Amino acid sequence: MNAIVNIGKIFKFNGGVHPPENKTLSTQRPIAKLSLPESLVLPLRQHVGNIPKVKVNVGDHVLKGQLLAEAEGMVSAAIHAPTSGTITEIADAIIPHPSGLPDHCITLQPDGLDTWIAHEGVDWRNAERRLLVNSLRLSGIVGLGGATFPTHVKLRPDGKSGVHTLVINAAECEPYITCDDMLMRERAAEIVQGIAIAQHFLGATKVMIGIEDNKPEAIVAMQHAVANTTMQVVVVPTLYPSGDARRLVHLLLGEEIPHNKRATEMGIQVFNVATVLALHRYFDFGEPCLQRIVSMTGNVNQPQNFEVLFGTPLSHLIQAAGGAKADTTHYIMGGPMMGFNLPNTNVPITKAANCIIAATPHLFAPPPPAMPCIRCARCADVCPVSLQPQELYWFAKSDNFEKAREYNLFDCIECGACSYVCPSNIPLVQYYRYAKSEIIASDKAKEAADLARERNEARLARIEREKLERAQKHAERAQAAKAESNKEVGAEQQATPDNDAKKAAIAAAIERAKAQKLSNADHEAKPDVPAKTSPSIESEAVANADEAKKAAIAAAIARAKAQKAAALATGEAPKNVEFTSKAVQQEVADIEARRQAVGLVPAEQASSVQTDKQAAIAAAIAREKAQKAAAELAKLAESSDKKE
Numbered sequence: 001m002n003a004i005v006n007i008g009k010i011f012k013f014n015g016g017v018h019p020p021e022n023k024t025l026s027t028q029r030p031i032a033k034l035s036l037p038e039s040l041v042l043p044l045r046q047h048v049g050n051i052p053k054v055k056v057n058v059g060d061h062v063l064k065g066q067l068l069a070e071a072e073g074m075v076s077a078a079i080h081a082p083t084s085g086t087i088t089e090i091a092d093a094i095i096p097h098p099s100g101l102p103d104h105c106i107t108l109q110p111d112g113l114d115t116w117i118a119h120e121g122v123d124w125r126n127a128e129r130r131l132l133v134n135s136l137r138l139s140g141i142v143g144l145g146g147a148t149f150p151t152h153v154k155l156r157p158d159g160k161s162g163v164h165t166l167v168i169n170a171a172e173c174e175p176y177i178t179c180d181d182m183l184m185r186e187r188a189a190e191i192v193q194g195i196a197i198a199q200h201f202l203g204a205t206k207v208m209i210g211i212e213d214n215k216p217e218a219i220v221a222m223q224h225a226v227a228n229t230t231m232q233v234v235v236v237p238t239l240y241p242s243g244d245a246r247r248l249v250h251l252l253l254g255e256e257i258p259h260n261k262r263a264t265e266m267g268i269q270v271f272n273v274a275t276v277l278a279l280h281r282y283f284d285f286g287e288p289c290l291q292r293i294v295s296m297t298g299n300v301n302q303p304q305n306f307e308v309l310f311g312t313p314l315s316h317l318i319q320a321a322g323g324a325k326a327d328t329t330h331y332i333m334g335g336p337m338m339g340f341n342l343p344n345t346n347v348p349i350t351k352a353a354n355c356i357i358a359a360t361p362h363l364f365a366p367p368p369p370a371m372p373c374i375r376c377a378r379c380a381d382v383c384p385v386s387l388q389p390q391e392l393y394w395f396a397k398s399d400n401f402e403k404a405r406e407y408n409l410f411d412c413i414e415c416g417a418c419s420y421v422c423p424s425n426i427p428l429v430q431y432y433r434y435a436k437s438e439i440i441a442s443d444k445a446k447e448a449a450d451l452a453r454e455r456n457e458a459r460l461a462r463i464e465r466e467k468l469e470r471a472q473k474h475a476e477r478a479q480a481a482k483a484e485s486n487k488e489v490g491a492e493q494q495a496t497p498d499n500d501a502k503k504a505a506i507a508a509a510i511e512r513a514k515a516q517k518l519s520n521a522d523h524e525a526k527p528d529v530p531a532k533t534s535p536s537i538e539s540e541a542v543a544n545a546d547e548a549k550k551a552a553i554a555a556a557i558a559r560a561k562a563q564k565a566a567a568l569a570t571g572e573a574p575k576n577v578e579f580t581s582k583a584v585q586q587e588v589a590d591i592e593a594r595r596q597a598v599g600l601v602p603a604e605q606a607s608s609v610q611t612d613k614q615a616a617i618a619a620a621i622a623r624e625k626a627q628k629a630a631a632e633l634a635k636l637a638e639s640s641d642k643k644e
């Protein structure tokens with residue numbers, strides 16, 4: 001077909017590479033419908049999100065299009081029977097995944113009748129949008145460009161998506177893959193119908209279909225199909241990875257979607273051409289997602305695109321393509337840039353399988369041994385996300401994952417452009433995948449630890465709260481009991497006739513206590529009886545006695561002085577010291593007698609004091625008085641001599 005290709009206004013993104021396309025291999029024949037295989041193995045995990053819930057049992061006979069597993073949770077997708085037959089097994093089987101590990105699968109043995117379940121399309125233009133979009137959960141449709149994100153999540157049931165531009169991704173930039181190209185060539189009108197459905201649900205006012213300029217037939221077919229619509233076919237230059245959704249948005253609209261935002265937040269939604277075709281089959285015919293177009297290419301005898309039921313073994317597809325050539329060593333699912341090796345030819349075709357390449361060492365030479373990074377920065381030049389691949393490599397290699405995250409490791413789309421140009425043959429993408437998986441595992445572990453800690457804190461808080469509640473209940477019960485008791489006592493007091501007698505008894509008891517207190521005071525004064533009086537009363541009594549004693553002694557001394565002065569004045573010989581001492585002793589004896597009389601000092605103690613302490617005091621005072629008297633006599637004698 002002679003195609004007229006006009007490249008419209010486009011906005012080039014950073015980087016990109018031009019690997020050999022090898023697309024013509026599989027575009028020489030039209031899309032073929034694959035025959036029914038002997039059995040279909042349907043992995044439950046064919047999409048991004050939760051595993052769907054199985055709704056059938058082993059032994060059940062099912063019809064084509066019947067629900068086998070329903071979507072579980074918001075992000076999930078249903079699985080349907082690709083043909084009529086019997087469920088023979090629900091168990092683990094090897095699935096097409098880089099890990100090569102088995103996963104849960106439903107095995108269906110076709111009955112060969114291919115009998116459909118009752119199904120019909122809907123008038124989607126006039127039906128309630130909410131019901132239609134919600135019903136998409138039952139369709140099993142996911143992004144068929146390879147992302148496998150459930151489509152119902154991308155359409156808002158309330159019609160308020162805020163999307164103004166719908167971008168249809170028909171770039172198909174990766175080498176070897178031609179399924180979208182062939183789909184557009186052969187089914188452009190159906191694709192446009194699917195685009196109209198998506199546009200209707202999104203409320204988008206603008207539709208742009210981005211196709212690389214290496215697909216002239218597809219471009220022409222699509223241009224014809226959109227001729228009577230407002231949809232626009234935009235031809236973009238062939239450059240890997242222009243098929244990445246963000247790169248395509250940049251190419252078509254010149255908008256750079258920030259790494260922390262989604263396209264829908266900027267009013268843009270992106271759908272693959274195969275996905276919108278599936279929307280058309282579902283809404284216009286009631287057919288759930290049961291099959292897809294797969295490019296079977298590479299080292300097979302008749303590379304071709306096939307319409308393949310999900311669950312078909314790869315071996316069946318290889319056979320349909322004329323078988324693999326003898327030197328085929330392995331099979332790659334996806335393209336050579338982002339694909340991965342399949343473990344064997346028994347793996348089933350799934351919703352993500354857009355291309356299978358039979359590989360040989362001639363087509364894909366084993367990579368030479370990696371050499372040290374020479375810091376040439378070629379990887380940075382081609383990175384479409386404007387990352388620093390060599391820095392990410394160093395961080396991943398040294399397990400410095402946090403630093404890798406800081407350098408936006410998760411913005412890496414694993415396109416492999418950096419590895420493709422690296423002169424040191426470093427498998428850079430493998431390093432990035434390793435670092436990402438480690439970070440994800442670490443985040444999950446941290447999340448689990450945080451959850452455990454929160455649960456423990458909640459448990460401790462609950463225990464503390466229950467303790468407080470118990471204490472409060474006890475306090476309330478005690479208070480209630482006390483109030484009850486007081487009420488009973490009051491009632492008893494009111495009911496007793498001899499209340500006065502009780503009061504009298506209480507007064508008598510108080511009197512007895514007072515008497516006991518006085519008795520204790522007496523005992524305190526006796527050395528052989530333990531004191532029971534309070535310390536304050538005892539010290540007060542002693543202080544009073546000392547003051548009285550001091551006053552009496554001072555008075556006695558004053559009288560003695562007066563007597564001496566009078567004797568000297570009358571010319572009588574002064575009395576000696578013995579006189580004074582006796583007077584003082586007499587005074588002391590008088591004081592003690594008075595103290596005894598008022599009960600401050602018992603008689604026995606008074607006698608003891610007189611003989612011990614008071615005798616010592618009296619002796620000291622006597623000595624002092626004798627000295628003073630002698631001094632006064634000497635003064636008087638001297639004064640008398642001077643007068644004479």
Ligand code: SF4
Pocket residue numbers: 372373374375376377378379380389390393418421422423424425426428
């Ligand atoms: S291209 Fe390879 S050698 Fe060059 S800087 Fe990047 S990682 Fe290093």
Ligand code: SF4
Pocket residue numbers: 379382383384385386387388389411412413414415416417418419428429432
């Ligand atoms: S694989 Fe990642 S780092 Fe390498 S070029 Fe692609 S986006 Fe950039």
